[in-house]
Amino acid sequence: MTGNNLSYQYKTANVVVKLIVINAVLFLLVSLGSFFFSVSPQYLSRWFVLSDDFDTLLFRPWTLITYGFLHFSFFHILFNMLWLYWFGQFVLNLFNGKRLLTIYLLGALFGGLLFVLSYNFFPVFEKDNRPLIGASGAVTAIMVFIATYAPNTEVRLFTFTLKLWHIALFLFLLDLVRIPSSGNAGGLMAHVGGAIFGFVYATQLAKGNDIGKWFENFMDWIAYLFKPRTKKPFKTVHRTTQPAPQRSKPKEAKSDHQKKVDGILDKIGKSGYESLTKEEKDFLFKAGKED
Numbered sequence: 001m002t003g004n005n006l007s008y009q010y011k012t013a014n015v016v017v018k019l020i021v022i023n024a025v026l027f028l029l030v031s032l033g034s035f036f037f038s039v040s041p042q043y044l045s046r047w048f049v050l051s052d053d054f055d056t057l058l059f060r061p062w063t064l065i066t067y068g069f070l071h072f073s074f075f076h077i078l079f080n081m082l083w084l085y086w087f088g089q090f091v092l093n094l095f096n097g098k099r100l101l102t103i104y105l106l107g108a109l110f111g112g113l114l115f116v117l118s119y120n121f122f123p124v125f126e127k128d129n130r131p132l133i134g135a136s137g138a139v140t141a142i143m144v145f146i147a148t149y150a151p152n153t154e155v156r157l158f159t160f161t162l163k164l165w166h167i168a169l170f171l172f173l174l175d176l177v178r179i180p181s182s183g184n185a186g187g188l189m190a191h192v193g194g195a196i197f198g199f200v201y202a203t204q205l206a207k208g209n210d211i212g213k214w215f216e217n218f219m220d221w222i223a224y225l226f227k228p229r230t231k232k233p234f235k236t237v238h239r240t241t242q243p244a245p246q247r248s249k250p251k252e253a254k255s256d257h258q259k260k261v262d263g264i265l266d267k268i269g270k271s272g273y274e275s276l277t278k279e280e281k282d283f284l285f286k287a288g289k290e291d
Contacts, residue, residue, distance in 0.1 A: 015097030016088035019104060020081045023135060027071050041072045042131070049131035050112050052119035052186065068108030070133040080135045087143045090153060090164065098219070100142065102212040103201065107141020107194035114193030115186050125185055132186055137194035140175075144168050144198035149206060 010021060034041045042049065050067035051057060057064070071077035084104075091100045115132050119125045146153075147168030154161055175191045182188060204211050264280050276284070 014092060015101050016085055016092065019088075019101075019135075020085060023069055023071065023077060023081060026069050027074075027077050030070065030072070045070055045133075046131075049133050050115065051131050052116055054116070054120060057116060064109050064112040065105060067112060067131070067133050068104070068135050068138045071135070072133060076134055080139050083143065084135065084139045087139070087146055090146045090150070091142060094146075094150065098216055099212070101219070102215050103142050103145050103198065104135075104138040106201070106212060106215055107145075107197050108135070108138040110197040111137020111141070111190035111193035114196075115190045118189045119186060125189075130186065132190055134187065134190075136187060137190035139194070140172075140191045141194035141198035141201075144172065144195040145202045148199050148202035 010018065013021075030041045030045050033039075033044050037044070047060065048063060048066040048070060050063045051060070071080065088100060091103070112132060115137075147164040151163060151165035153164045155164065155167070157167075172191075172195050175188045175195075179185050179188045201211055260283065264276065264284050267275060267280070
């Protein structure tokens with residue numbers, strides 16, 4: 001019963017809660033797997049983390065998305081999920097779950113792309129062979145998106161009343177300042193990539209251009225491929241032959257005709273067939289052929 005209840009709660013939850021559950025379950029699986037098999041989390045999830053090497057990425061293109069669901073540190077996933085829940089609720093107040101999922105996944109995608117490009121085209125980023133993991137880029141995309149689309153939305157933070165754009169701008173500038181000295185330049189570049197996407201998406205959407213629509217259609221197509229097909233039972237169709245409709249005579253005319261026939265028959269019964277006139281004989285002959 002408990003399992004069924006949890007399954008029902010997950011199915012009826014909004015997309016933000018579902019994303020948090022997926023991230024939490026994967027974190028537990030990787031943590032427990034590395035403990036029981038005595039291997040590092042990096043080794044256990046090596047096929048799903050994002051490498052800065054183009055050759056590796058060429059053979060593992062899915063890692064541009066999957067890295068955004070992996071965390072190796074408790075506090076890493078804790079703060080990412082808190083920010084996701086907080087900013088995600090603002091998005092769901094204005095948009096549906098599909099749009100939020102689009103921002104999350106494309107934010108991870110563009111954050112990952114900027115991470116790879118930075119380590120391969122900008123000499124200032126020295127390769128340290130550390131893969132990229134975490135939902136930070138995706139969460140930053142959601143934060144900047146809603147702060148750009150509804151910048152004057154006010155939130156209460158302790159004793160202060162702030163607007164969404166104040167919070168988003170402060171956190172974005174903080175990431176930029178920390179890039180040279182944080183020791184996690186790659187992760188911070190993923191934040192920047194997600195932020196750029198969130199900003200562009202929101203500004204274009206405000207102009208009536210939904211640049212994420214193609215991705216929503218792609219997700220619908222993927223969902224259709226895995227949708228179970230319900231087979232309908234074959235129906236046996238029998239051909240029914242219906243007699244051709246007969247043209248009926250008006251009820252009154254039919255009654256007059258019958259009366260005339262009856263009258264002629266009575267005359268025959270009383271006086272014989274020879275007593276009929278030629279007209280009566282012809283009429284009776286025709287009536288006999290019609291019957």
